[in-house]
Amino acid sequence: MSTKDYIEKDYYKALGVTKDAPAADIKKVYRKLARELHPDKNPGDAKAEARFKEVSEAYDVLSDPAKRKEYDEARSLFGAGGGFGGFGGAGGPRSTPNFDVSDLFSGGSSGNLNDLFDGLFGAGAGRSGSRPTGSGPVxxxxxxxxxxxxxxxxxxxxxxxxxxxxxxxxxxxxxxxxxxxxxxxxxxxxxxxxxxxxxxxxxxxxxxxxxxxxxxxxxxxxxxxxxxxxxxxxxxxxxxxxxxxxxxxxxxxxxxxxxxxxxxxxxxxxxxxxxxxAHKLFGRSGDDLTLTVPITFAEAALGTTLRVPTLEGSVALKVAPGTPSGRTLRVRGRGVQGRGRNGDLLVTVEVAVPTKVAGAAREALEKFAAAQPDDPRPEITAALNSIATGRGE
Structure with a gap:
């Protein structure tokens, strides 16, 4: 890729981020786009493949602090998206905000400028009387x-x-x-x-x-x-x-x-x-593995011991009586190998509600409901009673 093409490409636009976006945001956006556009996920889609290459090229530059700095300086000097018409030619440097010809020869930017001149006009281009540095090993x-x-x-x-x-x-x-x-x-x-x-x-x-x-x-x-x-x-x-x-x-x-x-x-x-x-059972959060396990109402209410899978086999997991649906239980050291320690296995239990209840199971549930003394929603009941009292019911 020529220096001209390099400067005229808008890598920030390719990723959909602002010029001052932090490295963490750039990485997050790239990972999302890479997953969506990866050729394995879009077989035969030429447009997706081209976009994948575009965002990969943009991330390669913007994820490297040194490359990003050089890219930003080059676009600032020659005018982002403006091509090379703003420098050289009969009219000289064009009038653009923050452009000062003296900056071209200031000591602070001479190193980057030499690199730019090498790409634009050939190695060794610069002020009058400069000598080529030679091709040499590259x-x-x-x-x-x-x-x-x-x-x-x-x-x-x-x-x-x-x-x-x-x-x-x-x-x-x-x-x-x-x-x-x-x-x-x-x-x-x-x-x-x-x-x-x-x-x-x-x-x-x-x-x-x-x-x-x-x-x-x-x-x-x-x-x-x-x-x-x-x-x-x-x-x-x-x-x-x-x-x-x-x-x-x-x-x-x-x-x-x-x-x-x-x-x-x-x-x-x-x-x-x-x-x-993706795994068919496990998810991942940092170095922790995540797993969702359905349990019955009786297991949640009375407590039980579950046998749950891990990537290395299985472990016994104790569920305490009265465990609510959605509670997450931790099995230490059964996650992903990290630096210094392994992550944990986070097991979320969810109460499975049967779609049909008949026969002896229905009779047992009806007896349980009648014998259950506790109100599961006292705040709602209190609010309804307050409304009824206000109406004189």
């Missing part, structure tokens, strides 16, 4: 991928194979781009920098060298496998270790498994976003 780009896990695998941890297709170092030439037995040599036209300079007004601009195509090296005898690029498209399988207790939406970093670097530089990293499938 770290490989990071790669993002998605992985869907079963609920149990996310709780216990698992190692999953992940198949990736993309550029990788050529095995024939070892990434040099030259036929085995030969080696690249420094470009005489640019002196190995990869760029040639020219002056235009107050600025000195650098352009990629046409002879070495900006690499700073010339390959006389290219590798037949990669045609001199040093990389080939390969399908590779990477075993990704998912730690126990990983949560839905978590990002796992796998160092050195991204795109290969240039000129011997290290490869980028692989970032895997984890999506956890």
């Amino acid at each position: 770290r490989g780009q990071d790669v993002t991928a998605d992985l869907t896990l079963a609920f149990d695998d996310a709780v216990h941890g698992v190692t999953m194979p992940l198949r990736l297709s993309g550029p990788a170092g050529c095995k024939t030439c070892g990434g040099s781009g030259a036929r085995p037995g030969t080696a690249p040599h420094r470009c005489a036209n640019c002196g190995g920098t990869g760029y040639v300079s020219r002056n235009q007004g107050a600025f000195g601009f650098s352009e990629p060298c046409v002879q070495c195509r900006g690499t700073g090296q010339v390959i006389d005898d290219p590798c037949p496998e990669c045609a001199g690029t040093g990389t080939t498209t390969q399908v590779r399988t990477i075993n990704v270790r998912i730690p126990a207790g990983v949560r839905d939406g978590a990002r796992i970093r796998v160092p050195g498994k991204g795109h290969p670097g240039r000129s011997g530089a290290p490869a980028g990293d692989l970032f895997v976003t984890v999506h956890v499938e």
